[in-house]
Amino acid sequence: MARNSTDTKEKLLDAFEILLDEHGTSGATLDAVAAKAGVSKGGLLYHFGSKAELIKGSLERLSRLVDDDVESMKSAGDRLHLYYLETSAEVGTPLDRSLIAANCLSQENADAKNALRKTREAWFDVLNDHLGDPDMAMTIQLIGDGMYFNQNFGLSQDEALAHVKNVLARLGL
Amino acid sequence: MARNSTDTKEKLLDAFEILLDEHGTSGATLDAVAAKAGVSKGGLLYHFGSKAELIKGSLERLSRLVDDDVESMKSAGDRLHLYYLETSAEVGTPLDRSLIAANCLSQENADAKNALRKTREAWFDVLNDHLGDPDMAMTIQLIGDGMYFNQNFGLSQDEALAHVKNVLARLGL
């Protein structure tokens, strides 16, 4: 049993995002989310009064995770662009899970589309500040998008990352 | 009024894919597909006996469009990799529409996931045969995936393509 409201809300958001990732929008019903979080549907609706609020809660948490990630990138120093690509290939982190969930939602939700657009802009700015080269910043971001996109249908990105690093080496990166 | 069964089936697949692209899986109901194609729900279900068959029909058509596209790529000669990236940035073609639809479906449909995986394998093989360089083939494919991914939330890919071409020029491509 959750000790306070915040814990239960986090558990509900976790369940919502996992169900989105694994079964898509149609699998993330209020019944399924409540069951996965270990509460009843009435319990869920006490914390998030409607499905729209659940979506809003997920996108707000994504925004916080992205802010944290941007700070982590800045801490990577010279390896910033490599850190970006390595984390693009990562699976199963809270940020990754939230991003996949937002991508699912973006199919039919304008707020989710906007959240993803803003996320990309934040990452591009950091990459571009670091590299001082919009051509390379855009190219690296697209490669990261590509690796992220491919997770969707279960392709391992370790091999992809190795290929990309060979190409970056030819470019002096 | 359609002159034959084939025309009506194509119109239904068009309507299905347009609704998937514009409103996601939850927007592509049988009622909505039938209405957009200008027939009744009963009329739709005469041609496709269930939603599963409608999905199957869409994925089969995608497979044919991909086969055609692979032939077009091979006809592009030395520019094959550039042709690939330029068409990755394209919006509104029958192939593009079918791909976006399959991506929507892949969220909750294993067949759609497999169709997209097979599509990527076919494109990688063509790129790799042409370039004779798995590192570059994979990198270019990821960039194409990235541009495709970004269409989803309404970003123009013309600028992205220009940046990428500048980087490819540094690599002698």
Added chain:
DNA sequence: GTCTATATTGCGATAGAC
């Protein structure tokens, strides 16, 4: 704060007329 029960709507699918 969490529960059960229920109202309401909308979807996929069937039946049968034309």
Added chain:
DNA sequence: GTCTATCGCAATATAGAC
């Protein structure tokens, strides 16, 4: 080959007990 009418079910949301 296309239609209308309808059944059964699942999903969101509400009401009210504990």
